[in-house]
Amino acid sequence: MIRIAIVGTGGMAHAHANAFLNLKGCTLVAGVDIQEENLNNYCDKFEIRNRFTDVKELVKWGEFDAAVVATIDSAHVPCALPLVKAGKHVLCEKPIAPTAPEGKRLVTAAEKAGVINMINFSYRNNPVLHHAQQLVASGKLGRLMHLEAHYLQTWLTSPVWGVWQETPAWLWRLSTDHGSKGALGDIGVHIVDLTTYVANERVKSLSCKLKTFNKAPGNKIGEYNLDANDTALMQVELAGGGIGTINTTRWATGQTNSLKLALYGETGALKIDLDTSGEELEVCLGPDLKKAKFKTVKARKTPNMQQRFLKSIKTGVNDPSDFRRGWEVQRVLDACFKSDESKKSVTLRA
Template sequence: MKNLLLLGTGTIAGMHLAEFGALHDCRIVACADSLPGRADAFAEKNGLLNAFESLDDAIRWGDFDAAINATPDGVHRITTLQLIDANKPVFCEKPLAPSFGDAIEMTDAAEKAGLVNMVNFTYRNSPALQMARQMVIGGAIGTLRHVEAAYRQSWLVSKAWGDWRTEPGWLWRLSRAHGSNGVLGDVGVHILDFACYGANDEVASLRADLVTFPKAEGDRVGDYALDANDSFSMTARLKGGALATILATRYATGHANDLSLALHGTQGAVKVETDGRSSQLFVSSGKGVDAHRWRRKNVPPTRRNARAFADALISGVNGEPSFRRAAEMQRIIDAAIVSAESDRTVVLA
């Protein structure tokens, strides 16, 4: 049995409890949170016997095999490096870090220490995405020519999640001074991984546009300057030659949390749709190509990220998505920011 420390007890922590709680050979035995009283309250609510008000205290205790890093984005680097220094494998929330420089430092440290390292790109859990990727790899749609990927949310319009105007928990996502890279850094990292993984290809060059819309008087709510991007769009050339169009927005009225991916090839196409809970795969192939018809394809369950991390801990062989993969996605994000600010195409080395 592998024992885990859950670092950070915010909203995402409940998802980790559910995911790892479903495993028979890996369990969360302790939590830590720097906000006074928060770890104790979380532990009592969820039946954990050990709670700590600092990572230092948890490491001194030390009775855990690995850690889940569910802290805010801006402290992923310092906390992950501290865990690596303590020789603890890490399963980190996305994005791995706010910049490529920080992400690659974390990657190099984990690899040098020989520690299992993974990042929770949750949409890898989509069976439809996994099947689409296998069809691309197997040549089922021929040579890939065009990729369309979109991540649509509407929480800047809808109050289904609460009201960002009155609930400070949302405001950090809208403020660069509070560690946000906007929708690009928050969910853009998901759709970039979704697109590149599904296409089994990588970005060679890109041109991006980032938009921050006026949302409040003076573009400010209290201490929060609302200056982080709300929508982004990108055109990219993939290394294999295909053209990709990728977007993410918080102003997709009518959409709660929807991802879509279309992969168009010379002999067919596949489309993936998911809301994070369920996913669907549609295929146009054979005679359907000439008739412009799509059919829904049944897909088998896939191994989820929590299971992959547990398997990596047990085998000692690193799983995917790894820190290095997450660092590469951050490199694309950094390039997109440069492209938008300079109004030019950026070539990735």
């Protein structure tokens, strides 16, 4: 039985608990949150007995094998570091850290400790991604020439996930003082991971424009300065030379949570639309190329991130969605900030 502690007991921690409780071979043994009300509500709901208000107390107690870090972004490294140093396996929420150098500290510590380390790139729960990734890896699309990807949300214009002006879970995401890197750090991280994972290529260079709109009097609500970016527009070049755009925003009125990716190669193309399906993709291959027609293809079922975390712990073989991968994606985001500030294209070292 793998004993799991949950660190940070807000919205996302509920998704983790529900997922783990559906699986055999694991049990939730402890919760940690700096806010006692969140902690107690959560632990009562999921019948967790051991409760701590500081991750250091959890480490001192020690009666667990693995932990999920689902705190606000800026607390990922401070919470995950003592856990990996204590030899605990960690599934950490994205982004690994507000910046790549901070994330690198965690990569080094986890690799040195030899523990299983994963970043919850949760869109990898969709089987369609793995099917598409294998299709590209098989060479059927040929040289990738062009790509279009976006991740669009609407919560600044539609209260579908609650009224953001009154909800701490949305307000911290709008404030750099609270460790947020804006839409780019929150959801751009997913679309950069998704795109480069499916393409099997890293970003070689990029230029990026970020935009923050005024959203309240003085652009401030209570303790929250609303200064984090709302929108990021990237032009990227992949290592293989293909180019394209990756865009993300919270101002996509009417689009609750829209992720799309299209990859166009010399001998084939594929389109993923997670709004429509996480199991079906559109492909244009072989004879369909001449007719310029796309066909629908169904992907085989794949395990979710929590299943993959447990499997990694049992087998000792780390899942590819590891801290190092989280750091590599973060390097792309750091380059976006650099490009926006300098108004120049930025080249990333291999």
